Amino acid sequence: MSLNLIDIESFRTRIERKSTNSKGEFIAYWMTNAQRVDCNYTLERALKFAHKERLPLKIFFIYNPGHYKTLERHHCFMLHGLLEVNDLLKKYNHSFHFFSYKDNLLKEILDRCNHLFIDLPYTERARAHLKKELIGLDMNIYSVDNLYLPLTLISKKQEFSAATLRKKYYKILDNTLIGQDFSVLEYISKVDSFIKNTDSRNQICSEIDKLNIDNLIDKNYLIRSGPITAQNVIDDFLDNSLDNYQENSNNPEFIKNSTISRYLHYGHISSAKIITKLIENNLKIDHPFIEQLLIRRELAYNFTYYNKNYNNSESLPNWAIKTLNEHNYDRREYLYTLKDFEFAKTHDVYWNSAQHQLLTSGYIHGYMRMYWGKKILEWTSNYKEAIKIALYLNNKYQLDGRNPNSYVGILWCFGLHDRAWKERKVFGKIRYMNENGLRRKFDINRYVEKVSKNNLF
DNA sequence: ATCGGCTCGCGCAA
DNA sequence: TGCGCGAAGCCGAT
Numbered sequence: 001m002s003l004n005l006i007d008i009e010s011f012r013t014r015i016e017r018k019s020t021n022s023k024g025e026f027i028a029y030w031m032t033n034a035q036r037v038d039c040n041y042t043l044e045r046a047l048k049f050a051h052k053e054r055l056p057l058k059i060f061f062i063y064n065p066g067h068y069k070t071l072e073r074h075h076c077f078m079l080h081g082l083l084e085v086n087d088l089l090k091k092y093n094h095s096f097h098f099f100s101y102k103d104n105l106l107k108e109i110l111d112r113c114n115h116l117f118i119d120l121p122y123t124e125r126a127r128a129h130l131k132k133e134l135i136g137l138d139m140n141i142y143s144v145d146n147l148y149l150p151l152t153l154i155s156k157k158q159e160f161s162a163a164t165l166r167k168k169y170y171k172i173l174d175n176t177l178i179g180q181d182f183s184v185l186e187y188i189s190k191v192d193s194f195i196k197n198t199d200s201r202n203q204i205c206s207e208i209d210k211l212n213i214d215n216l217i218d219k220n221y222l223i224r225s226g227p228i229t230a231q232n233v234i235d236d237f238l239d240n241s242l243d244n245y246q247e248n249s250n251n252p253e254f255i256k257n258s259t260i261s262r263y264l265h266y267g268h269i270s271s272a273k274i275i276t277k278l279i280e281n282n283l284k285i286d287h288p289f290i291e292q293l294l295i296r297r298e299l300a301y302n303f304t305y306y307n308k309n310y311n312n313s314e315s316l317p318n319w320a321i322k323t324l325n326e327h328n329y330d331r332r333e334y335l336y337t338l339k340d341f342e343f344a345k346t347h348d349v350y351w352n353s354a355q356h357q358l359l360t361s362g363y364i365h366g367y368m369r370m371y372w373g374k375k376i377l378e379w380t381s382n383y384k385e386a387i388k389i390a391l392y393l394n395n396k397y398q399l400d401g402r403n404p405n406s407y408v409g410i411l412w413c414f415g416l417h418d419r420a421w422k423e424r425k426v427f428g429k430i431r432y433m434n435e436n437g438l439r440r441k442f443d444i445n446r447y448v449e450k451v452s453k454n455n456l457f
Numbered sequence: 458a459t460c461g462g463c464t465c466g467c468g469c470a471a
Numbered sequence: 472t473g474c475g476c477g478a479a480g481c482c483g484a485t
Contacts, residue, residue: 160466160467161466161467161477161478162477162478162479163467163476163477163478164466164467164468164477166477167467167468292479296479317465317466318465318466319464319465319466366479367479370479370480412479417478418478418479419463419464419465419466419477419478420463420464420465420466421463421464421478421480421481422462422463422464422481422482423463423464424481429463429464429465431478431479431480431481432480432481433480433481434480434481436481436482437480437481
């Protein structure tokens with residue numbers, strides 16, 4: 001074993017800011033990415049620190065509906081998840097402080113606090129936002145990385161492909177998955193809550209009541225949210241779907257794993273916890289589900305963490321930019337506008353089905369999403385516009401939109417983390433996909449039928 | 458049904 | 472500096 005726990009911890013928890021003023025009345029955890037209680041490294045570090053200092057802990061969340069201008073389906077899903085966070089904390093006799101955003105709120109929350117723990121932000125935009133919020137706060141600030149292994153421990157730079165990251169993972173893990181211990185539940189009863197017996201349930205509910213949800217999505221998808229729900233989903237998946245994962249993972253009708261990404265996005269479940277459980281099932285590091293949950297997922301985080309252009313074409317590899325530019329003025333067989341795509345008005349029944357699935361369920365199956373993205377490239381006047389459209393639709397409708405995996409999923413269609421292929425019109429050397437592939441891989445007509453009946457989950 | 462070729466850049470071995 | 476290798480597919484030859 002080439003790594004030890006001390007190595008991991010020095011990368012896991014980072015000192016973002018040091019203060020000379022060391023005395024405070026409580027420790028604070030500002031929950032953002034990791035919206036869960038169990039297996040939450042940030043909460044765990046905050047609890048341990050509070051226990052050591054014999055100070056109470058204040059766990060809080062700031063809700064800012066204006067932060068991203070987007071559909072309120074996302075807010076609805078997140079707020080329902082926070083209800084479960086609130087209930088879980090209450091069960092452990094801890095208060096969950098839920099605040100609606102206003103100016104100078106953070107200063108108020110952190111009045112008389114000297115040690116703040118935050119979830120490590122993984123994108124430039126999140127970092128910039130955080131930096132702005134933390135201006136003028138004189139306190140010790142620690143960020144905690146909630147990935148399976150800390151991002152900066154595995155790699156100091158943007159990785160070129162899954163292969164290069166995989167190599168580093170396999171080397172550092174000595175080809176063996178290691179389980180991880182979580183002591184959140186052990187410490188949570190030993191630490192006092194900063195203010196006892198406050199309950200944010202009513203406040204969260206009143207925010208939910210204010211929402212104006214689009215009438216495209218089935219509301220049931222938005223209610224099935226939160227760490228408790230997510231645990232049930234993942235348990236069901238692990239019990240019933242892991243054995244045939246490889247055969248089924250490309251089949252959009254195989255839906256057991258379909259909602260896991262949204263729970264991972266909001267941090268309702270910990271990938272490290274899932275991996276630790278999988279080790280008990282004797283899963284090896286090269287299992288295709290580990291490839292997805294560990295290598296592909298953390299490759300996406302590596303990408304958004306190190307590349308400031310994670311949300312535009314500038315981040316594509318050189319060969320992709322070159323070939324896309326060379327073919328940018330090729331004649332397109334079909335040309336659609338954003339609105340044509342958005343309301344599923346193309347000539348292609350398969351593509352329209354994928355878009356319809358996105359509108360009505362907040363999700364496109366992984367394989368269909370590749371096809372979906374490739375066709376936006378094919379049917380838009382230029383590739384930069386195509387990327388904008390694909391990201392816009394993804395961020396607007398997909399419940400895990402704005403997740404690193406979402407960005408990478410889209411940009412993969414334009415060559416990111418991929419290789420060049422035989423040159424052709426419009427695509428240049430970008431990997432091409434067509435509907436024959438859909439027919440070859442699964443029963444695409446059944447998919448179309450099921451989407452039209454809204455019968456996929 | 459199955460197989461090789463397509464094509465690029467990383468990273469290790471010299 | 473050279474070379475082996477990988478990468479969520481397509482296409483045409485057997």
